[in-house]
Amino acid sequence: MALTRSYRDQVNNEREYEMITILAPETTSEDIKVIQRRVLDLMDRKEGRLLALENWGRRRLAYTVRKHRKGIYLYWRFLGHFELVAEIERLMRMIEKVIRYMSILVDANVDPNARPESVTEEQLNQAAAIQSFDVPEHEDRDQRPAETDEDDAGEAEAAGEESEDEDKE
Amino acid sequence: MMNDKKPRRFGRRKVCLFCADNTVKIDYKNPQMLRSFVTERGKMIPSRITGTCAQHQRSLSLAIRRSRMVALMPFAVNE
Numbered sequence: 741m742a743l744t745r746s747y748r749d750q751v752n753n754e755r756e757y758e759m760i761t762i763l764a765p766e767t768t769s770e771d772i773k774v775i776q777r778r779v780l781d782l783m784d785r786k787e788g789r790l791l792a793l794e795n796w797g798r799r800r801l802a803y804t805v806r807k808h809r810k811g812i813y814l815y816w817r818f819l820g821h822f823e824l825v826a827e828i829e830r831l832m833r834m835i836e837k838v839i840r841y842m843s844i845l846v847d848a849n850v851d852p853n854a855r856p857e858s859v860t861e862e863q864l865n866q867a868a869a870i871q872s873f874d875v876p877e878h879e880d881r882d883q884r885p886a887e888t889d890e891d892d893a894g895e896a897e898a899a900g901e902e903s904e905d906e907d908k909e
Numbered sequence: 910m911m912n913d914k915k916p917r918r919f920g921r922r923k924v925c926l927f928c929a930d931n932t933v934k935i936d937y938k939n940p941q942m943l944r945s946f947v948t949e950r951g952k953m954i955p956s957r958i959t960g961t962c963a964q965h966q967r968s969l970s971l972a973i974r975r976s977r978m979v980a981l982m983p984f985a986v987n988e
């Protein structure tokens with residue numbers, strides 16, 4: 741992946757990203773706290789800022805991912821430069837509990853002052869507290885047998901961050 | 910859903926749903942909405958059937974691809 745910075749980037753402006761990570765269904769609150777800490781450390785070092793973090797609960801996946809039929813969804817929104825996303829994706833590949841991730845460029849040129857919010861301690865705790873509920877996501881339709889593992893396709897797209905940029909224009 | 914329409918999901922529309930109602934957002938995080946634009950087997954329905962304009966069809970197709978990537982929607986099952 742080429743670490744190119746776009747000429748459109750204003751000097752003091754940052755990029756806004758969102759990222760979905762799917763964690764193995766047996767992931768514990770402690771695991772999630774560790775992941776949060778590692779991501780926050782990275783953002784500190786790379787001058788990014790986590791705007792929000794949500795836990796969407798343990799959901800049935802539309803197809804099996806690394807042999808899992810369910811996964812815990814975390815939704816992250818953050819500011820940073822391109823290098824940060826590359827680092828975060830590298831981190832996600834290293835964390836065993838992360839079975840899928842996808843980051844998307846939401847806005848290529850954001851004035852950080854226009855996004856004053858920062859993730860709160862309460863949000864972090866809520867995002868770590870899960871396990872108790874399952875979201876019946878695909879129960880109405882997708883009752884067909886599990887499809888083939890699409891891991892390879894997923895990693896390819898997840899790593900193709902730069903191609904997302906083109907789609908935005 | 911409009912009341913004056915039959916509950917058919919893929920009726921031939923004259924205008925693009927998203928041009929007609931700009932409050933309907935195309936979002937990969939909303940698989941329930943995107944599902945109206947794929948077949949039972951998960952294949953994307955052509956715009957000539959749904960009436961979606963070219964521009965919105967492109968955003969739809971991007972959203973569906975993203976939704977699939979995070980397992981919110983299934984990949985198309987090959988016939």
Ligand SMILES: [Zn+2]
Nearest residue numbers: 925928962965
């Ligand atoms: Zn349209």
